[in-house]
Amino acid sequence: xxxxSIGALSKxxxxxVTTIRYYEGRGLLPDPGRTDRGQRRxxxxxxxxxSFIAHARQLGFDLDAVAELIALQETPFDAHGEAHxxxxxxxxxxxxxIERLRRLEGELSRIxxxxxxxxxxxxxxxxxxLADHGACEHEH
Amino acid sequence: xxxxSIGALSKxxxxxVTTIRYYEGRGLLPDPGRTDRGQRRxxxxxxxxxSFIAHARQLGFDLDAVAELIALQETPFDAHGEAHxxxxxxxxxxxxxIERLRRLEGELSRIxxxxxxxxxxxxxxxxxxLADHGACEHEH
DNA sequence: CTTGAAGCTACAGTCACTGTAGATCGTATG
DNA sequence: CATACGATCTACAGTGACTGTAGCTTCAAG
Numbered sequence: 001x002x003x004x005s006i007g008a009l010s011k012x013x014x015x016x017v018t019t020i021r022y023y024e025g026r027g028l029l030p031d032p033g034r035t036d037r038g039q040r041r042x043x044x045x046x047x048x049x050x051s052f053i054a055h056a057r058q059l060g061f062d063l064d065a066v067a068e069l070i071a072l073q074e075t076p077f078d079a080h081g082e083a084h085x086x087x088x089x090x091x092x093x094x095x096x097x098i099e100r101l102r103r104l105e106g107e108l109s110r111i112x113x114x115x116x117x118x119x120x121x122x123x124x125x126x127x128x129x130l131a132d133h134g135a136c137e138h139e140h
Numbered sequence: 141x142x143x144x145s146i147g148a149l150s151k152x153x154x155x156x157v158t159t160i161r162y163y164e165g166r167g168l169l170p171d172p173g174r175t176d177r178g179q180r181r182x183x184x185x186x187x188x189x190x191s192f193i194a195h196a197r198q199l200g201f202d203l204d205a206v207a208e209l210i211a212l213q214e215t216p217f218d219a220h221g222e223a224h225x226x227x228x229x230x231x232x233x234x235x236x237x238i239e240r241l242r243r244l245e246g247e248l249s250r251i252x253x254x255x256x257x258x259x260x261x262x263x264x265x266x267x268x269x270l271a272d273h274g275a276c277e278h279e280h
Numbered sequence: 281c282t283t284g285a286a287g288c289t290a291c292a293g294t295c296a297c298t299g300t301a302g303a304t305c306g307t308a309t310g
Numbered sequence: 311c312a313t314a315c316g317a318t319c320t321a322c323a324g325t326g327a328c329t330g331t332a333g334c335t336t337c338a339a340g
Contacts, residue, residue: 108231
C-alpha cells in the first residue's frame with residue numbers, strides 16, 4: 001500500500017506521532033485514508049500541510065491562528081489583507097516578548113553577578129536580590 | 141480585626157485573588173489566619189512572601205523553582221551555591237529564548253515585508269512564505 | 281513463526297492559572 | 311434597622327497544546 005505511515009510522517013516533519021493525531025482531532029489535518037486494517041496512510045499533500053502547521057507553530061502562531069491561515073490558503077480570494085494582518089500582529093507580539101525578555105536578562109545577570117566573586121563566608125545576595133523588587137532597573 | 145484582606149493583598153501585589161488562593165493550595169503561601177467568620181487575614185510577612193513569588197514568576201521561574209528558592213530562604217546555611225545555580229541556569233534559559241525569538245523576529249519581518257508595497261492584484265506572498273520553510277534563513 | 285516495534289483508541293495528567301456557581305459576609309447608605 | 315451591592319468563601323470545570331498511560335492489534339524482519 002502506498003502512502004506514508006504516521007511514523008514516517010513524524011520522522012520527516014519532526015512532529016510527534018501523538019501530536020499528529022492530536023492535530024487531526026483538532027481538525028487541523030483531514031481524516032487520512034486508512035489501510036484495510038485501520039492504520040493511517042498519508043499522501044504528500046498531508047505532509048505539506050503538516051509542515052506548514054509545524055512551521056507556523058515554530059513562529060509562535062497558536063493553533064487557532066494556524067487554522068485561520070489554513071482556511072485563508074484554501075479560499076485565497078482577498079486572503080492577502082488578513083494573512084498580512086495576522087503575521088503583522090504576531091510580529092508585534094514577538095518584538096514585545098523580546099523586549100521583556102531583555103529586561104529580564106538584565107535583571108537576572110545583575111543578580112547573578114552580584115554573587116560572583118563575593119568573599120567566602122559572606123551571605124549570598126541572590127536571594128536578597130530576588131526578594132528586593134525595588135532594586136530592579138525597570139518596573140514590571 | 142487587623143490584617144489585610146485577600147483583596148487588599150491582591151491590589152498591593154498585583155496578584156489576582158484567585159491566584160493567591162491557588163498559591164496557598166500549592167503550599168507556596170502558608171495558611172493565613174482567618175476572621176471568626178472564615179475570611180483570610182494577612183500580615184506583612186505574607187505580603188513580602190507574595191511579592192517575592194510574584195517577582196520570581198516575572199523573572200521566569202516556575203512554581204517549583206519558586207518553592208525551592210523559598211525553602212532556601214528559610215534554611216540559609218549554604219544556600220548560596222544552590223540559589224546561584226538556579227539563577228544561573230535560568231539566565232542561560234532566558235538568553236536562549238531571546239536568541240530563538242530574534243531568529244523568529246527576523247523571519248516574520250521578512251515575511252511581512254515581502255508583502256508590503258507589492259503591486260495590487262498580485263498574489264500575496266505571506267502564505268507562501270509561511271508554507272516555505274526552506275526559505276528560512278536559519279533552521280529551527 | 282516469533283518477536284519486537286509501530287500503530288490503534290480512549291482517557292488522565294501537565295502547568296499555571298482562570299472562570300463559574302452558588303452561598304455567605306461586610307459595609308455604606310436610606 | 312433594612313437593604314443592596316461588592317467582596318469573599320468553597321469546590322470544581324475549563325484552558326492550550328500537548329504528553330503519558332493502559333491495553334489492545336498489526337506489521338515487518340529474521
